[in-house]
Structure formats: structure tokens, C-alpha cells
Amino acid sequence: MADLDTLYAHIEEHAADYVEKLREVVAIPSVSSDATLRPKVHEMGLWLQAELERLGAETKLHYPGTHVMDGEELELPPIVLGTYGTDESKKTVLVYGHYDVQPASLSDGWTSDPFTLTELDNGRMVGRGSTDDKGPVLGWLWVVEAHQQLGIDLPVNLKFCFEGMEENGSEGLDEMIVAEADGYFANVDAVCISDNYWLGTSKPCITFGLRGVSAFALTVTGPGWDLHSGVYGGTLHEPMTDLIHLMGTLVKPNGEILIPGIMDNVADLTEEEEALYDVLDFDVSELEAAAGAQTLIHDDKKQTIMHRWRYPSLSLHGIEGAFSGQGVKTVIPAKVMGKFSIRTVPNQTPDEIAEKVKAHLEAEFEKLGSKNTMHVEALHGGKCWVGDLNHPNFKAGTRATEKVYGVTPDFTREGGSIPVTLTFQDALGKSVLLLPMGRADDGAHSINEKLDKSNYLNGIKLLATYLHELAAETDL
């Protein structure tokens, strides 16, 4: 393996350059959900293409087409593809990131202009996109550049895939990945995504699991139109009454899901997995602070984390068609749709969940003895994902983290989903590693988003080391 210390020293020496480049891209307000800023998203994509070209990568822009936003037809920004190295003796690693950002404005409460990278005394670099995801995306570039400047051979071939619509539905991405699985992505051996965060603020982590989500609309229909509760109240079956009773049969206030058989396929907790929770850099007070309330269901950290990551949960989101304004309107709504979703875990599948939800609600509706009609619709089902910690891709990420940070990383999952993870895994049939650069408190979608300078520099070292560790893996 190459001399990593030389690499690390080089990275530290060039810190100022890396910060300047980050400043340059933070200044491009590539907000994908703002039609007026769409040209800036395109500009940011072309900036990345130019940098990749400068570093000797062969690039290609994939334009997914147009979409309509705020009544305007807009050109979707390009997915920037790049190939760096085609040495058949080397492994090929696909790295994914996104160059678009969340909206931001001073009036939201930022303490400095969100599109001006502002360095604070404590090492924080504040600016929109600093951690999500421009810092990590640039990190990959500096890994290549550092190797070139030091004359160290990059031990793997790289494929880049940087999109500009991640914060706005990733339109066109999945289709492209599936279409190019046997084309542009044919030689990929492993995938690495750096677009998430440490569990806490002091210990790095490797993320190996994401929950899936199955969303439902439960409709109860009765009268032909909304009715006056004074005139009709007491005479007919009210859809809202039925719906509220049905929604009440889904989940208990303590979070227990009441759908028969729903837990049947939840993977058993192994000793190996359980041991992971004991060492986590995590305190429930951080979760309470982030939620703005001390209303946690479980008293201890371990149960809380397990219910966030490895057990399903069911949330009731709201009701369409009922009165939702201020004050009171004495209406009997004619048709109401309850919306809820279940966060799913291995080995639950969307089809299985949809079947059990429907069977349960049909049985419960039968019990109500109502003359209204009920319909359950499965809206969308994103599968859960769990990577294999024993896979060489994860082993490489783990060893890289240990080398850079001197500690064994936390092995974490996340409660939400990063859909592209599963798309890559399913379309390419390769292991996907989530290797974060930033910390839990970076505020990715909030005001005063930041990336700690130490996380930026150590993150660049981490990505570089990961590539070397992966190259050393013989079983990939």
C-alpha cells in the first residue's frame, strides 16, 4: 500500500486550497427546487465537469430531459458522469454525490450569507451545501488531485456519478442507472456514497442500513357531498367516524403496530447486531434536542436506536377531505382519506406489508358495521436496505476509518431512506457503502449548515484511504 502518511501530510498542506474551492462552489446557489435558480444548478454541473476534465477524467453529461415546476417547463440539470482510469487490472469504484442544495436565505435565520462560506474560530465552515453534499463531492476530486501531485498511482479506476436533482426527487436518475447498468456502469466492482452523517459529533461511522417506506391512503366514502352536521348528524354513518376508528386500529400510542403478522418477518436480533448498539456515540438527549421535546417512548438509548433503525414504525400523517382550517366548520365530510406510512425493515417487503395492511383494514371495517365504503390504496413502497458488514467494501471502509480517526467506527443505520442506495445495489448487483464525511449536527437541511474543517480534511483522507483499502481487498 502507498505511503498514506505522505498523502495525509499533502492533504493538510493543501487545506487552504480545498477550502477556497469549497468557497467557490458554495457561492453557486444551485438550489434545485427554485425555478429562478435552475441556471445555477446547470452552472454547478458544468463546473464539476470542467474540474473532472482538468484532472484527466473522461466526462459525459446525461440530460434527463425537462420537468414542470411552478407551472414552468424546466431543463433538468445534467447528471455528470466521469471515468478516471480504465486499467483492467484494477478494481473500479463508482462514487455518487449530488451538487444541488436545499434553499437558503438570510431571512430564514442564517447568521451569515448562506452562499458565502464563512469560517468560524471553532473550525466550522458555514454555508449552504458545505456538508450536503458539495464538501464530500469535492473530496473525491482532491483525492485524485493529491495522487497526481504526489505521483502516487491511484489504486483503483473511478466512475463518477454526480446529480443535480437530489433535493428535488432525483428525477431521471433511477432510469439512467438501470439503463446504464450493463453499459457505462458495467465494470463497477463496488459503490461508495458519501452523503450522510455521523450518528453523533465525535465518532465516525459506517452506515449499513436504511429503512424502507410503504405509504397508504385509506379512503372512506359515504354521502354524495359534504353535509351539515345539524341536519344530518345522528341519522347516517359518517365517513370520518369510520376513518378515525380504522386509523386507531393501526398503531398504539406507545408505537406498537397493531396489524396482525406485521412483525413476522422482522429479522431476529442477533448478539452480533446487538453488540453494535452498546458502543454507539449517541445520547438520547441529542435526539430530544433535535425533536424539540422530551417525548421519547423508550427510556434507554439502545431501545430508542433500535426502534429508529431496525424495527418498523407506523406514522399517521393526516386526513385529506376533512375540515383542516382554523376554527370550526360543522361539516360531515363526504369522503375522507387517511394517510399513513410504515417504515419497513429486513425482511419485510412492500408487497407483504400492503397485503397485511389491506387484510387488517378490511377485517376492521367489517367489524364497524358501517354502510359507508372503504378502499385501501398502497401509494408507494420503497424497500429497506441493509448492507453486509462482512463484505470487503465495508471492511475497507471500516479499516480506512480506523486508520484516519484511530477508532473503530460506529456501525449505524438510518431511519429514513436514500433511494439511490438500493437502486445501485439492485441495478448493479454490487455492494454499496455509505461513508459519511460530516457530523450529526451539520444541519444539512437547516439554517447555518456547516462542515467542520477537520471533517473536510479527514474526510478527504478517509475517501483516499478507503480506495487503497478496497484495492487491497482480494475477495471483492
Add this chain to the structure above:
Amino acid sequence: MADLDTLYAHIEEHAADYVEKLREVVAIPSVSSDATLRPKVHEMGLWLQAELERLGAETKLHYPGTHVMDGEELELPPIVLGTYGTDESKKTVLVYGHYDVQPASLSDGWTSDPFTLTELDNGRMVGRGSTDDKGPVLGWLWVVEAHQQLGIDLPVNLKFCFEGMEENGSEGLDEMIVAEADGYFANVDAVCISDNYWLGTSKPCITFGLRGVSAFALTVTGPGWDLHSGVYGGTLHEPMTDLIHLMGTLVKPNGEILIPGIMDNVADLTEEEEALYDVLDFDVSELEAAAGAQTLIHDDKKQTIMHRWRYPSLSLHGIEGAFSGQGVKTVIPAKVMGKFSIRTVPNQTPDEIAEKVKAHLEAEFEKLGSKNTMHVEALHGGKCWVGDLNHPNFKAGTRATEKVYGVTPDFTREGGSIPVTLTFQDALGKSVLLLPMGRADDGAHSINEKLDKSNYLNGIKLLATYLHELAAETDL
């Protein structure tokens, strides 16, 4: 008693005049909820004042002030007061009606211009306000006019109270009634309101009861802000889950209210009252047609009517603060407010209902074991009203109906409320009679509102006869 047959013949002879006058007022689009038409409401009030003056009444306009609607400060239309006769040997009857109307436009589906009275071959006179409430208001004027033209002494003194904001909250009316109870209304012996409808389409009725309404907002608060269900689902107590469970403890799908003690004060069903239901001109298919669905809870007419009129009902209207849009948003709402109301009946009181609702919800929330916080707010409580059918005012109305129509009227209640009824009763301490002119299918707030010509003419006879019958009552 005067020669009613002469009076009736006179009314029939002047039918064309009465229709022309109705055409004249329907043509004034006095829509109280449309700021651009507010001048027309004022015009309609002045039209009535002029007619009352023409008939020799002493009039007075009470201007309640201004209000803000659609961001505009508007002058409230006048409450037109009139005194006709001050003979101390006669009884004084207060008649109430309103001269404003609901909005209407051809584009809503009217088959003719809503503000042009259109006579159909079947005797229907179609036009906005024809039955609600310009027809009945004009009816009182023609009673006075007919007596003058025939030289028949009007057997009572009249006080008129015609308002122009009934369809828009009756702003300023209650305050005026209370303030003038011992002033302008001091000598009133009985009150008559003609602003409701027969139960069906063929048999007249006398209305002696209205349900009250007690509305509530049930708030559950948890997180400091809305949360992502992927990140937090399973870890904390979700306000929506608590709220749905609490709302589910209020009422069963069959309409049974589950609040302990809620039925304690509901008046017992007497044989006398029960007998009233057996003879009603009512078929449940009419209710089904009006509701647009065959979802009635009770199989028979009597139970259906009783649950509409004389038993309380509880309707769940909706939820504020939850997701209410189309599609799905995987949110954990931080603060949700369930809105519901109870239609109340004798001898329930708003205070008693509020107390029982709160006690019930607090006990149920306790059972949930949730760390969220709950708050119940009683939004407004309108009392129910039941008149005494044995009171001379009702006896007079009953005999008048029998004389004009040749049948004993149905004795009906209504499920909704006409708040001014109770205001008059409470402020003046006098009996209030609801004596309808139109039919159940008049479509008061719908398209193609109509008044049958026969109902108009017989209604004028009815109002006249009622005054004579009331004058003949010795026990008033």
C-alpha cells in the same frame, strides 16, 4: 273573529300583485356575503322600510356598525324595525325575517337567472330569496295591506324586525335584541318567525324545537416542530396517534356517543311526543336523496327522525395541523387539533356538555400513557330550544294551519339551529313560534331555489289567520 273567507278571497284575487312584488325584490341581489353586492343589501333594507312606511308603520333603521370582510371595512346593513299599531287593548306580535340572500350565479347550475323570478308551469316560482326569506317577509306586508284594503281591523299590534345579515352571521342582531328587550320590544306578547320549511312537500308543519351545538378543539402537542417520519418514527410519542385514539373514544360508527353521562339529561320520550312522529309527512328516501347516499343508521323513519331532532349527535369534522393535501407527506405533525361538535337537546346545557367532554378526554388521555400534552377547548356552545306546544302561541299557529290547509300540521323540530329563536325567547321571555311558508324541497341554499305559488298565497293566509287566532287567545 273577522270573516277569514273574505280575506282569503282577497288574497287569491291579488295573487298577481304579490308575485310582481316578489319579482321586484328577487331582482335586488342582496347577497350579504359578497362585498361587491353590499350596496344591494342596503337597497333591499330601504325598500322594506319604504313599504312599511307606505302601509303606515312607524319605522326605524338600526345600523349595527361596520365589519371587515375580504379585507374591506363594510357598513353593516340596517336592521329594519317597524311598529304597526299601538292599541293597548290588543296583543303585540313581533315578527322576524331577513332580507339578505345566499350567493347565486347561473354558472352554479341555475336553469334561469337566479335574480329574475321565473314562474314555471307547475306553479314553482324560481329565484334566489323566493323562499329564504323574501317570500315570507313580504307575506307579512300583504297581511297588513289586505286588512287595510278590506277595511278589516288588524286584531293585533305588530312589531317588525327584518335583518340583512342572516346568511352571514347576523352581526349585531343579538346585541340589539338584548338592548331593546325593555325598550323597543317591551310590549311584545309573542314572537313569530317564518324562516323554515315543511318537513316534506305536502303537509304543513309547526316547528317547536331546534338542537343546540357545542363545538370543541382537542389539541395534542409533542415535538417542537414537524419531524421526518423516517428519522423519528418509532422513537417518540406522535401527537397524531394520540389524537386519533382520543377521537375514537368519542363516538361509535353507529352514532352512539361514548362520553360517560352524556345522555343523563336527555329528556325522556313521552307518549305524547312519540305520537307526533307517527303521523309525520316524511319518508327516509327523501333524506337519502338529499344526502346522496343510502347510508342511514336506522332502518325506520321514526328512529331516524328522533336521532335528527331529539337525541344528541357527535360529528368529527377534521384535524388542523396534520397533512391534508393530496398524495403523501411522510411527516410527523408536531401539533394537531381535532375538531368535533355535539348537537345537543333538552335538557343538556353547554356547560354540562363541556365539563363531561373534558373529563372524558382527560381520563382517556391518561390511559394512553403518552408524554405529549393535551388540551381541550370548548369553542362555542349554542343552546338547544324547544317551544311548548301547549302554549297559546303554538295553539294559534296550529289552528291557523288547520283552517288554511284543512289538516293538522306536523309538529317538527330541526337538527340544526336558528340562533335568533333562542335570543328572542331568552331576551324577551316570550314564546317563539316557527311558522313556515315553504316546503322541504325549496332548496333554500341551493341552485334553483323556489317557492310554490300555492305556498306563497296560502302562506299569506296562514300568517293572517295566525294573527286572528292569537288575538282570540285569552291566556297569552
